[in-house]
Amino acid sequence: PGVAPVARAPYRFVPFEMKELSEQLKELFDKGFIRPSSSRWGAPILFVKKRDGSFRMCIDYRELNKLTDITNFEYLKKMFRKRHLEPGLAGYYRRFIKGFSKIAKPITKLTQKKIKFEWGDKQEAAFQLLKQKLCSAPILALPEGSEDFVAYCDASIKGLGAVLMHRDK
Numbered sequence: 001p002g003v004a005p006v007a008r009a010p011y012r013f014v015p016f017e018m019k020e021l022s023e024q025l026k027e028l029f030d031k032g033f034i035r036p037s038s039s040r041w042g043a044p045i046l047f048v049k050k051r052d053g054s055f056r057m058c059i060d061y062r063e064l065n066k067l068t069d070i071t072n073f074e075y076l077k078k079m080f081r082k083r084h085l086e087p088g089l090a091g092y093y094r095r096f097i098k099g100f101s102k103i104a105k106p107i108t109k110l111t112q113k114k115i116k117f118e119w120g121d122k123q124e125a126a127f128q129l130l131k132q133k134l135c136s137a138p139i140l141a142l143p144e145g146s147e148d149f150v151a152y153c154d155a156s157i158k159g160l161g162a163v164l165m166h167r168d169k
Contacts, residue, residue, distance in 0.1 A: 003067050005039075005040035005041045006041060006042070006043075006063045006064050006067065007040060007041060007042040008042060008043060008044050008060070008063055009044065010042075010044045010045065011044045011045065011046055011060075017047055017055075020047060020055050020057075021045065021047075021057070024055075024057050041064070043059050043060055043061050043063065043064060044059070044060045045057055045058065045059055045060070046058050046060060097130070097133045097134070100130075103126055103129055103130055103133075104126060104130060105126070106122040106123045106125075106126045107123050107126050107127060107130075110123065147166050147167060148166070148167050149164055149165065149166060149167070150164075150165055150166070150167050151163070151164050151165075152165060
């Protein structure tokens with residue numbers, strides 16, 4: 001509410017990507033998943049090649065995400081299902097939250113067999129604390145002085161990584 005619409009220009013596509021986009025949009029339209037829209041909001045699309053050689057359509061919501069403040073979302077527990085709790089919480093970011101397992105225990109306990117799923121005050125408090133900790137950026141090391149920085153990058157067919165470091169450290 002009260003935010004100007006975000007509309008990024010589409011990424012440029014080569015002819016085969018335009019054909020792929022047309023085919024995927026037609027399929028989504030035919031299945032009733034999408035409909036024509038003239039919204040002032042828009043996000044660019046890109047394609048990621050899958051192992052089988054086909055393409056996955058991905059939408060770049062980064063500009064929209066900058067406007068989204070998850071700390072103000074209403075009660076989100078309905079979005080959690082018993083079978084999704086552990087994989088969602090035990091993911092990549094747990095390594096950045098000190099005492100993650102201890103904080104998440106009231107929630108992860110709900111994933112155990114023969115435990116009735118009852119969301120109470122303890123689970124809500126744990127959820128709010130994790131949400132707050134996930135929304136605050138971890139600082140692994142503060143820069144020292146005015147030394148030069150070096151960016152080390154590596155990439156493969158499966159992924160990429162980068163780290164910004166002080167020279168010789």
